[in-house]
Amino acid sequence: MNVLQEIIPNVKNMKQLQNLVLARRASQIKEELRQSEFSNLCFKFTCSQRVRKPFKEVINVSWGDAHKTGMKPLSFVQQVLAACLYPQLVNSDRLPVGVRQRAQSLLKGCDGGSVGSYTATRGISERVHRVSEFITRRDGGAPSYPENIFISPGSQWNILNVLVNSEASHRTGVLTPVPCYSIALMSIRGLGAVTVPYNLNEEQGWELQVEELHRALESAKGVCNPVALYVINPGNPAGYVQSRKSIQEVIQFVSEKRLFLLADEVYQDCVHGENSEFVSYKRVLAEMGPPLSDTVELASFHSASKGFMGECGLRGGYVELVNLDLAVMKYIYKLFSTDACAPVLGQFALDMMMKPPQPGDPSYPLYSMETQHIRTTLVHNVKRVLEVVNNLPGFCCQPVKGVFAFPRLHLPPKAIQKAKEMGMQPDAFYCMRLLEEAGVIVSPGCDYGQKEGTHHIRFYIMTPEDTMEEVLRRLSSFHTQFMKDFS
Numbered sequence: 001m002n003v004l005q006e007i008i009p010n011v012k013n014m015k016q017l018q019n020l021v022l023a024r025r026a027s028q029i030k031e032e033l034r035q036s037e038f039s040n041l042c043f044k045f046t047c048s049q050r051v052r053k054p055f056k057e058v059i060n061v062s063w064g065d066a067h068k069t070g071m072k073p074l075s076f077v078q079q080v081l082a083a084c085l086y087p088q089l090v091n092s093d094r095l096p097v098g099v100r101q102r103a104q105s106l107l108k109g110c111d112g113g114s115v116g117s118y119t120a121t122r123g124i125s126e127r128v129h130r131v132s133e134f135i136t137r138r139d140g141g142a143p144s145y146p147e148n149i150f151i152s153p154g155s156q157w158n159i160l161n162v163l164v165n166s167e168a169s170h171r172t173g174v175l176t177p178v179p180c181y182s183i184a185l186m187s188i189r190g191l192g193a194v195t196v197p198y199n200l201n202e203e204q205g206w207e208l209q210v211e212e213l214h215r216a217l218e219s220a221k222g223v224c225n226p227v228a229l230y231v232i233n234p235g236n237p238a239g240y241v242q243s244r245k246s247i248q249e250v251i252q253f254v255s256e257k258r259l260f261l262l263a264d265e266v267y268q269d270c271v272h273g274e275n276s277e278f279v280s281y282k283r284v285l286a287e288m289g290p291p292l293s294d295t296v297e298l299a300s301f302h303s304a305s306k307g308f309m310g311e312c313g314l315r316g317g318y319v320e321l322v323n324l325d326l327a328v329m330k331y332i333y334k335l336f337s338t339d340a341c342a343p344v345l346g347q348f349a350l351d352m353m354m355k356p357p358q359p360g361d362p363s364y365p366l367y368s369m370e371t372q373h374i375r376t377t378l379v380h381n382v383k384r385v386l387e388v389v390n391n392l393p394g395f396c397c398q399p400v401k402g403v404f405a406f407p408r409l410h411l412p413p414k415a416i417q418k419a420k421e422m423g424m425q426p427d428a429f430y431c432m433r434l435l436e437e438a439g440v441i442v443s444p445g446c447d448y449g450q451k452e453g454t455h456h457i458r459f460y461i462m463t464p465e466d467t468m469e470e471v472l473r474r475l476s477s478f479h480t481q482f483m484k485d486f487s
Helices: 003-007 009-013 016-040 073-086 086-089 097-108 125-138 158-164 182-190 210-219 244-257 281-288 326-337 344-354 364-389 413-421 426-438 465-485
Strands: 150-151 170-177 192-199 223-230 262-263 300-301 317-323 455-462
Touching: 016 426, 073 097, 073 344, 073 364, 086 097, 097 281, 097 344, 125 150, 125 317, 125 344, 150 326, 150 344, 158 170, 158 223, 158 317, 158 326, 170 182, 170 210, 170 317, 182 192, 182 223, 192 210, 223 244, 244 262, 244 281, 262 281, 281 300, 281 317, 317 344, 364 465, 413 426, 426 455, 426 465
Parallel strands: 170 192, 170 223, 223 262, 262 300
Antiparallel strands: 150 317, 300 317
16 A cells, blocks of 8 residues: 555545646646757757647646736735845835835834744734734724734645544535535545535526535435535636625524534635625624624635735735634644744735735835736636637536636537546546647536536636637637537
8 A cells, every 4th residue: 555545544535636637738748849849940850750739839727826827917016025035125216115115014024024034823913913904894894803813825724624523433524515626625535524515506607505505414414524614705616706695594504503614715806797796704794793793603714826916826825713712713823833834925915915005105006007907807808708608519608707717518428438438537538638639728627526417617717818819719619629520
């Protein structure tokens, strides 16, 4: 037996993501294209030895990574980080005055005035307070307390260590949406818990229906002991946004069933479309009043990796804990202490997301222009995705209110049979062909869980407009030929 599996049996529960298989193949194709281009320049190979692909580059829209797709980082954020890394810039005139002031303020919170120093377990005190102020402002004055906030390296799952009881006769269960963010599923299973799936209603725009939560909870009897409900709002991979009424129903449900509520809200800045508004679980809970606001246990998550900032590589996020017992909070503090602290640059990025430049600040005009450009691009791309995808035979995409499209793919029986012969899931087979023949990486629905008998693909739409147009052009051309080949 593999030594790792002997040490960590739960590794066996972590399914191989097809998106990682696609990523490895994409790296190989990029190298083949590079070598082909080099050989063409050097005339070292005959035509028969050269890689022939109908594209010159691979476009990856499979990850929620704005910078990977080519979106420009926000100037204010990058400039402040540059000054924090090289403090000599703070006293020069090479950067705008607003940038230098912010960098100076951030560095004051660091021991030794350096980003290379450790910070407190919760994060730098001033940064934690900034998060608390942001939450209170966002939630219409509902109080947020710094002692309930932990800044982390983007990982949400420390909290699950408190919930999972490895010594119980029944394994711990967590209710998870279908479809669901794939890393969340892997993390839950990797800790030894059982995922208890509840289906979102695709035909109703991926609506979360409380009747389905009751069905899922009933299905867990005799299988595991459900202790938590995991929700993603705005949705990933399906770009939906929950209504206030839906959130209220979920809160009532977890209260009745005595479940811990895990609210993944990292895409809250990217909501768009008519009648679409992000409302946090914390705000709705507070507005529902006692006894719910005093008793429902909630962990809500946000991150600098997502939204308009898109600083995935800096690894900065936070979790706010609501209504937890003081004894449990002490244990959680110990748990976070094992990570020493979150990266300092990630904490700084989070601070700038919590309080970006305001009207009247020297850096505001440029910041406002850049964020407005991102908003306009996102709205444009959503419109184009729905126009193009819903006009392709075999595709059907629900309205997109976030940053992901998750269209349903009706594959011909011959394509499904071919995938089966190759030992692949049908939508993974489709995605591999799309990569090989069109040079586009999207994620297959099988990575996220999907209703049996359905197939989907997921792709990220916060990309430059010309990149999105090229993706849609290649997808349309490939899909037309694919459907013809397997009809």
